[in-house]
Amino acid sequence: MEFFECMGGEETIRKIVNAFYPKVMAHPYLAPIFPDDIEPLIEKQFQFLTQFFGGPTLYTDLHGNPMMRARHAPFPITTERAEAWLACMHSALEEVVPSHEVRAIILDRLKGPAYFFVNTRE
Numbered sequence: 022m023e024f025f026e027c028m029g030g031e032e033t034i035r036k037i038v039n040a041f042y043p044k045v046m047a048h049p050y051l052a053p054i055f056p057d058d059i060e061p062l063i064e065k066q067f068q069f070l071t072q073f074f075g076g077p078t079l080y081t082d083l084h085g086n087p088m089m090r091a092r093h094a095p096f097p098i099t100t101e102r103a104e105a106w107l108a109c110m111h112s113a114l115e116e117v118v119p120s121h122e123v124r125a126i127i128l129d130r131l132k133g134p135a136y137f138f139v140n141t142r143e
């Protein structure tokens with residue numbers, strides 16, 4: 022079975038993004054750089070993560086080449102913010118993904134991109 026099916030497909034991705042963004046918006050390092058209206062971002066992240074984990078190419082179909090590092094360039098992303106983002110994701114995964122093994126794979130695949138998006142020291 023492909024990893025995407027194994028992790029529960031779009032249904033699980035939906036649960037992850039719904040659990041994740043309230044944590045981001047409650048985080049003192051992260052909240053200030055995110056928009057007040059988080060709904061459009063939740064939708065884009067759903068589309069992106071679906072594609073990223075091997076599901077249908079929802080993000081590219083709607084928004085073109087992801088070029089995620091470039092799309093993050095307007096926002097000051099420090100190492101502390103990358104770690105905070107990953108910590109919010111870790112705790113969202115603990116809420117909605119029962120398998121420890123699956124959680125570890127998801128987090129591990131997001132670590133590289135998160136640190137890669139770091140674009141400033143402060």
Ligand code: HEM
Nearest residue numbers: 054055056062065066069092096098102103106134135138
């Ligand atoms: C490293 C820490 C990260 C921070 C601080 C961060 C922050 C942000 C911010 C501020 C936005 C723009 C919100 C707006 O539209 O105003 C954004 C967009 C987005 N982020 Fe992140 N992000 C991080 C990591 C990631 C990672 C690891 C992924 C996925 C691998 C990701 C996926 C996305 C997507 C899909 C969008 C929407 C892009 C679009 O506009 O089409 N982000 N992020």
